[in-house]
Amino acid sequence: MSQAAAIHPVLDPVLAPPFPQAALPVLRNPQLRKNVAHAIDVIQAKRARLVAEKTDWQELRAAASAIRTHALENLGAYLEEFETRCTAAGGTVHWAADADEARRIVLDLLREENASDVIKIKTMTSAEIQLNPHLEAAGVNVFETDLAEIILQLGEEEPSHIVVPALHINRSQVREIFARRMGLKDLSDDPKALTAAARTYLRQKFLSIPTAISGANFLIAETGGVSVVESEGNGRMCLTLPRTMITLAGIEKVLPRFKDLEVMLQVLARSATGERMNPYTSLWTGVTPGDGPQRFHVILLDNGRSSILSKPKQRQTLKCIRCAACMNACPVYRQTGGHAYGSVYPGPIGAILTPQLMEMHHAQSLPFASSLCGACYEVCPVKINIPEVLLELRSQVVNQERKDFGRFVDPMYMGLRIANLLFSRAWLFHTSQLLGRIGLGFFTRKDGWIHSLPSVGSKWTQTRDLRGLPKQTFHGWWAARGPQPSPMPSREAK
Amino acid sequence: MSAPAESRQRILDRIRAATQPVAKDASELADAYAALPRTYVRRGTLSEEACIELMIERLREYDAEVVECTVAELPVTIAAQLTASGKHTFVAPEGLPAEWLADGFDWKIDRNLATAEIELAEGVVTAASCGVADSGTIVLHHSPTEGRRVITLLPDWHLCILRASQVVETLPDYFDRCQRLPALATYISGPSATADIEMTRIKGVHGPRFLHVILVRDAIRFNDEH
Numbered sequence: 001m002s003q004a005a006a007i008h009p010v011l012d013p014v015l016a017p018p019f020p021q022a023a024l025p026v027l028r029n030p031q032l033r034k035n036v037a038h039a040i041d042v043i044q045a046k047r048a049r050l051v052a053e054k055t056d057w058q059e060l061r062a063a064a065s066a067i068r069t070h071a072l073e074n075l076g077a078y079l080e081e082f083e084t085r086c087t088a089a090g091g092t093v094h095w096a097a098d099a100d101e102a103r104r105i106v107l108d109l110l111r112e113e114n115a116s117d118v119i120k121i122k123t124m125t126s127a128e129i130q131l132n133p134h135l136e137a138a139g140v141n142v143f144e145t146d147l148a149e150i151i152l153q154l155g156e157e158e159p160s161h162i163v164v165p166a167l168h169i170n171r172s173q174v175r176e177i178f179a180r181r182m183g184l185k186d187l188s189d190d191p192k193a194l195t196a197a198a199r200t201y202l203r204q205k206f207l208s209i210p211t212a213i214s215g216a217n218f219l220i221a222e223t224g225g226v227s228v229v230e231s232e233g234n235g236r237m238c239l240t241l242p243r244t245m246i247t248l249a250g251i252e253k254v255l256p257r258f259k260d261l262e263v264m265l266q267v268l269a270r271s272a273t274g275e276r277m278n279p280y281t282s283l284w285t286g287v288t289p290g291d292g293p294q295r296f297h298v299i300l301l302d303n304g305r306s307s308i309l310s311k312p313k314q315r316q317t318l319k320c321i322r323c324a325a326c327m328n329a330c331p332v333y334r335q336t337g338g339h340a341y342g343s344v345y346p347g348p349i350g351a352i353l354t355p356q357l358m359e360m361h362h363a364q365s366l367p368f369a370s371s372l373c374g375a376c377y378e379v380c381p382v383k384i385n386i387p388e389v390l391l392e393l394r395s396q397v398v399n400q401e402r403k404d405f406g407r408f409v410d411p412m413y414m415g416l417r418i419a420n421l422l423f424s425r426a427w428l429f430h431t432s433q434l435l436g437r438i439g440l441g442f443f444t445r446k447d448g449w450i451h452s453l454p455s456v457g458s459k460w461t462q463t464r465d466l467r468g469l470p471k472q473t474f475h476g477w478w479a480a481r482g483p484q485p486s487p488m489p490s491r492e493a494k
Numbered sequence: 495m496s497a498p499a500e501s502r503q504r505i506l507d508r509i510r511a512a513t514q515p516v517a518k519d520a521s522e523l524a525d526a527y528a529a530l531p532r533t534y535v536r537r538g539t540l541s542e543e544a545c546i547e548l549m550i551e552r553l554r555e556y557d558a559e560v561v562e563c564t565v566a567e568l569p570v571t572i573a574a575q576l577t578a579s580g581k582h583t584f585v586a587p588e589g590l591p592a593e594w595l596a597d598g599f600d601w602k603i604d605r606n607l608a609t610a611e612i613e614l615a616e617g618v619v620t621a622a623s624c625g626v627a628d629s630g631t632i633v634l635h636h637s638p639t640e641g642r643r644v645i646t647l648l649p650d651w652h653l654c655i656l657r658a659s660q661v662v663e664t665l666p667d668y669f670d671r672c673q674r675l676p677a678l679a680t681y682i683s684g685p686s687a688t689a690d691i692e693m694t695r696i697k698g699v700h701g702p703r704f705l706h707v708i709l710v711r712d713a714i715r716f717n718d719e720h
Binding site: 035038039042043055056059060062063066067070072073074075076077079080089094095096097101105145146147148151164166167170171174191192194195198199202203206207222223225231232233234236237240241251256257258259261262263265266269273275276277278279280281282283284285286288290291292300302306307309310 | 498501502504505506508509510511512513518523526527530531532533534535552606609610613626628629630631636642643644647665666668669670672675676677678679680681682683684685686687688689690691692693694696698699700701
């Protein structure tokens with residue numbers, strides 16, 4: 001069994017262990033870390049080159065951010081406009097308050113179609129509501145068609161990135177999965193051969209399965225149109241050949257006008273894959289007689305989004321266009337990969353989105369899974385100030401914990417309480433400094449360093465030394481220095 | 495069933511409550527939208543000639559084969575491309591000009607052809623709606639000369655006829671020229687590709703693997719016909 005397969009991460013925020021614990025398997029797996037770092041280095045370099053050639057990059061970001069903010073501020077009006085236009089064009093719009101309702105709508109539609117099989121375009125929203133396991137449980141065979149999603153599905157792996165979800169799996173691991181699941185013993189590990197195997201594996205399914213499920217990159221209020229952005233052509237297959245298309249989209253995905261795509265498409269491709277434009281962008285509006293699916297359903301999913309919308313500081317989270325630039329830029333993600341985030345949305349955006357989608361009942365460790373370096377904000381094409389939201393969520397987590405009785409046995413909480421007390425009273429501060437100097441003096445070696453401390457202190461000295469306290473404090477030195485001649489001419493001297 | 499309607503109302507109510515106080519009427523909303531900053535590059539600055547050169551350069555970066563010809567030379571150029579492809583069976587959209595259907599090949603005119611029949615064809619010949627030079631993008635609006643989406647998807651070889659007058663420099667240039675908004679559109683920027691395995695770019699996953707473009711040097715500048 002491959003090393004990656006040996007770890008089975010949990011991507012359900014309700015069940016996943018806290019971030020520091022979930023990160024350990026990856027930190028101990030050099031192959032996995034190498035795979036992640038390699039993939040990220042490649043995307044980062046391509047993105048940097050294509051962003052640098054764009055002289056109006058900051059202006060595009062400003063426009064993209066303003067369009068998304070405006071769409072969210074007027075979300076109700078634009079969703080209703082989308083619904084009206086889409087319906088007029090022959091589509092059917094459904095509204096799902098939560099994951100459960102969305103899954104029920106999908107299943108009901110599939111029953112109406114008598115569908116035993118369904119082909120899927122990669123959609124993060126369906127992963128968010130764990131659609132595949134529910135469909136499988138109801139007896140529907142689900143076929144993912146994006147190459148990375150096929151690797152994950154056949155290898156029973158979990159996604160670790162929102163644009164290249166199998167980036168933690170290398171070519172020999174893919175070869176092993178395909179050889180085993182497609183029955184191709186002589187398959188080589190050349191990515192070309194692996195891609196060809198996927199093409200062959202899917203071709204007949206595209207041509208024969210009459211029902212498809214997709215996500216949406218953008219919904220366009222003005223026309224009722226839906227846009228899907230992709231590279232492989234599996235999306236075009238799914239949205240052209242079947243009889244029925246079911247599109248699952250978060251309510252935040254709406255853009256006011258068709259022409260807003262001129263901004264969004266430019267920033268999305270460059271940020272996501274480091275291309276001037278992704279190979280295929282498709283746009284369709286309801287049903288077109290004679291061309292493509294003749295039955296079209298859109299499910300608009302809330303699932304916690306309207307609650308995020310109601311909080312002014314956090315609302316910007318919903319501007320996200322799922323380009324993944326933030327995770328590619330993140331020093332924490334680079335080390336831990338995506339599985340540590342315990343959610344289908346990893347990286348900085350996941351660290352703010354997941355706990356909010358859970359209405360702060362789960363995933364409380366995620367806002368702390370960041371060094372607040374700000375790299376995510378700098379690359380974000382829609383200017384989501386992720387560090388600002390992280391800080392806001394951290395304060396909410398701390399406020400929750402304040403109500404929790406268990407804090408009195410938490411050494412960190414108690415330590416901070418004591419520090420608070422000492423720092424707010426000068427005499428206590430000076431006394432504790434004196435006591436600390438005397439106490440630590442016993443452990444300070446001749447070289448001026450403390451190499452080991454007993455009890456709780458050993459947690460520090462296990463992995464690093466501590467500088468012994470100096471003989472004199474700054475306050476002491478300042479007082480001992482006495483009056484000094486001023487280097488600046490004083491007023492009296494004039 | 496009453497539940498679905500209830501969910502709709504509940505979600506919209508929550509959204510309205512969350513976005514207070516923004517009770518805009520349609521004209522206020524339009525004004526707020528019009529005030530959004532758009533200081534990015536809207537109009538290209540290249541000469542017509544440089545713009546077409548850029549389009550050709552970008553297409554070639556994508557490994558598309560590009561040939562140029564005059565309007566009069568077009569039928570001959572199409573025939574030469576078809577012959578050079580070594581293929582025989584081609585799909586053509588219903589509105590493709592008759593003089594483009596070169597003799598000596600097996601043409602399947604798409605009057606609602608069955609998918610299986612399109613799958614058997616070796617290539618497809620279509621027109622286009624626009625070319626965006628900056629990103630080397632070919633825009634299809636699936637008009638009668640561009641055909642249904644399926645015909646430019648299944649055949650492995652696509653010959654696309656693009657007129658020089660249809661080439662614009664920037665993406666906003668294209669959107670400005672879309673007077674009537676398309677119900678269907680496909681933007682093609684290079685052949686189908688994936689980088690899902692170790693970020694190695696592999697061409698030709700599901701879409702056509704070979705893209706050929708004939709750039710017709712006509713005189714008229716792009717004016718929106720679609």
